[in-house]
Amino acid sequence: MTLTHAGHPADGFPAAALVPLVLFWGYLAAALGQRDRAGWSHRRTVSFGLGATLLVAGLLWPARDLPGHMVQHLLLGMLAPLALVLGAPGTLALRAVGPRTGRAAVRLLRHPAAGALAHPVTGLLLTAGGLWLLYLTPLYRASLDNAGLHALVQLHFVLSGYLFAWSIAGPDPGPHRPRVPVRLVVLGVGVAAHAALAQVLYAGVLVDVPATAAELQAGATIMYYGGDLAEILLALALLVTWRPERAASRPQPAAVSP
Template sequence: MILAHAGHPAGGVPPVALVPLGMFWVYLAAALRQRDPGRPGWSHRRTASFGLGTALLAAGLAWPAGGLPGHMWQHLLLGMLAPLALVLGAPGTLALRTVDQRTGRAAVRLLRHPVARALAHPVTGLLLTTGGLYLLYLTPLYRATLTSPALHGLVRLHLVLAGYLFAWSVAGPDPGPHRPRVPVRLLVLGVAVAAHATMAQLLYAGVLVDVPATGDELRAAATVMYYGGDLAEILLALALLVTWRPERRPAPTPVRA
């Protein structure tokens, strides 16, 4: 996953950290509408999960840039923990219940498009998250983000969107294109765990990485990536098992004698 830190203000809360608060306000307004007479209501657990996700997102955006370990905490919050909590809030389902039927049907048709099916595959999310991680730390990209606020913003956006896509493709309760079976998604998640662990080992040893940091900073950042990433991926696996609904096979047609 991609992480950068150029352009973070020296003090105070950056304005971008207020965006998640606006997201939660819109979500909460839509959720409260579901309590109107004749509507099915909305789960308090989903509302709490989305609220937690926006809080984690705001914390990650406001996290002080205290060297590489601090930015690795941003990586964990913005790219792994916040996206999972947001996904479990099922904002897509809430949106479909809020918009009119014509708009809802158009959105469902869009999700069935071949491009949407390819984007929604867990392998796509895996490539965007772990591929971005390796691209950042094994190439001069990280150094470039230190001096370019625009690049910093782009890679942070990539971090959040790729993390959300990966969490949604693995364990999202929202409607979407047909997902692979649970064993396939667990396999993809296992590859992500191995990729994160390998990158953490490279950072810890200072091998192949192109990161301007001291040995102590590299080891501290690698520790956050290793243990924090494991925690986030265990939570994602648990979310997959909790949200999993076994496929119902049609009853066999009785054979007439």
């Protein structure tokens, strides 16, 4: 018998759905505050607004069964984080705060621990590895009846998805990241990990998911094709960031700053 997710929107409007709206309000206020300076890209503002909208949609999505849960994961853990990352909220925050706070933040980002956390492999382990742990252990089953655990799973989707998207293609400043070819390899491993998990779910082997065979197959199909779409978008975002890297690799006059 299929179980219903704890904390489903039918139980009342989730307060967590207000958080993305508050975040976008703060982002918009900071972006408007840049009008007297160098300005701020409208495309970044639109991207962050889209990400906040996708987060709200994911939190309100009716995840009554595994296919609904997979759509929710796609929104919260893949599409929304990518849109938020491309909004460059870190860059905007650094421009909005004072120079002293900005320098302290940059020093923090240069700490070795920050570099380890921001590595694409870390993001891969938290995203793809987290999904394997969720579906191959009793964790998913337990989250169906425990609203607090269910909220933590959703939070993990968002934070790990954001970290992975930023580590692959984020425009914000941060610790030194591997070169683009390495990030492409990590992204390729992520694609393979999602595809393999989708096949396992489709076959219904090794997984601990209370769902019918039809629901398992529908959920696996959403994971397979929806994940492919999100990862293609992430790869495109990475290729866009590759352009300045190629330009920077050409010989430049000594007087020109990198």
